[in-house]
Amino acid sequence: MITLTEENYIKAIYHLSKHGKEMVSTNALAEAMRTKASSATDMVKKLAEKNYVDYKKYQGAILTESGSTIAINVIRKHRLWEVFLVDKLHFSWDEVHELAEQLEHIKSQKLIDKLDAFLGHPTHDPHGDPIPDKHGDFTFIDKIMLAQAQVNETYNCVGVNDSSSKFLQYLNNNKIELGTKIEVLHKEAFDSSIKIKVNGLEMVVSNSVAQNLYIQKV
Amino acid sequence: MITLTEENYIKAIYHLSKHGKEMVSTNALAEAMRTKASSATDMVKKLAEKNYVDYKKYQGAILTESGSTIAINVIRKHRLWEVFLVDKLHFSWDEVHELAEQLEHIKSQKLIDKLDAFLGHPTHDPHGDPIPDKHGDFTFIDKIMLAQAQVNETYNCVGVNDSSSKFLQYLNNNKIELGTKIEVLHKEAFDSSIKIKVNGLEMVVSNSVAQNLYIQKV
DNA sequence: ATATATTTTTAGTCTGTTCTAAAAATATAT
């Protein structure tokens, strides 16, 4: 039986290793888990013991096939619950992450299958992140960062990189949501800020915003 | 912050004390929690420390006002989730209890309020048990056990006492569910079994069934 | 009332997860 804490570490390793197969350092893992390096070491040893990661002292950890399967399943649950909270319970997209952190640990394959069906087998969560299907396969969409956009082109907002409530609330305040059309008017060389037109209104976004908003050519 | 384990103990104390105000013995609590008396003692001391129970050595424990509020809130969540699982995800009533045991510990007042609204503010769970409202008030319905029924009367099935999947599956097999009409044909003095007519078919139920089925005069 | 049985508590241990402080290994700078 896998514990809630183990699942969270495994998920963190998955995200830090960028979808799978590069070594994750103890310090990076500790920081992601908001804990100390000594705790991360202990946990990584335990995960290695249970064959969820391969671990070499001082080298870092990497998920095994079985660890990867667990990570993807937790992510699937997390994102499906987020869809439920937004689509069915009418939460705002900036409120659901912490709740999904709790719900993702509910153990029942049947529940997640039924939830998936109830939601109409969604492929993306409220932040534009892909939801792995029951075989663990993702539907990737072809997205770029707003920072990479071309002037005088129009794009669709399709996702966020930073899904903290602070950033999402910033987007709320500026009426930017998934599906919103963004026309790129000007890129300022000095500070990499970008002038865009959204909902008929012109506005300037900083580079740090432009690097956290994913778009797709319409 | 209250832990999952503390919530489960508090809920067990609530149920064992029959909705509130009688002392619960250490042994009874240990048995309900499927643990040992020494563990129950330890936990009861901790709950007393946190002022969720009043506890006197060798005398037993009883919920305080604050403990009672917690118990009722956990029960509210448990039963609302059961309604969700049955009404929205189409689980059968014999499958939902264990899942609700997990879901009842999700911490978010807003979630439970929204779930309640989404479900249409149900007053009873799939087993006929009352769902406390957000102020902790129950809607009690006037029910009796089938064992107390009168011959030649017709009743509505409104709840179960034993909500184990074994009993619920027995009812499934005999096409008895909440709302099913039951006509009482004969009570056998010898073994307290009861002959009833359900869905046009006659059948005999044992006393142990009759004591676990709640009914109401139509 | 005394002996016996049952219930409850205590004492000590274990596992899981965290921490701090110190030691060991690795990386970086001159």
Add this chain to the structure above:
DNA sequence: ATATATTTTTAGAACAGACTAAAAATATAT
């Protein structure tokens, strides 16, 4: 290459929650 800085691991302790075995309190039977 050596010194210094950074990262990682180890050692030892804490806390929650469980266990076993033994002691203490309470209940029951004669």
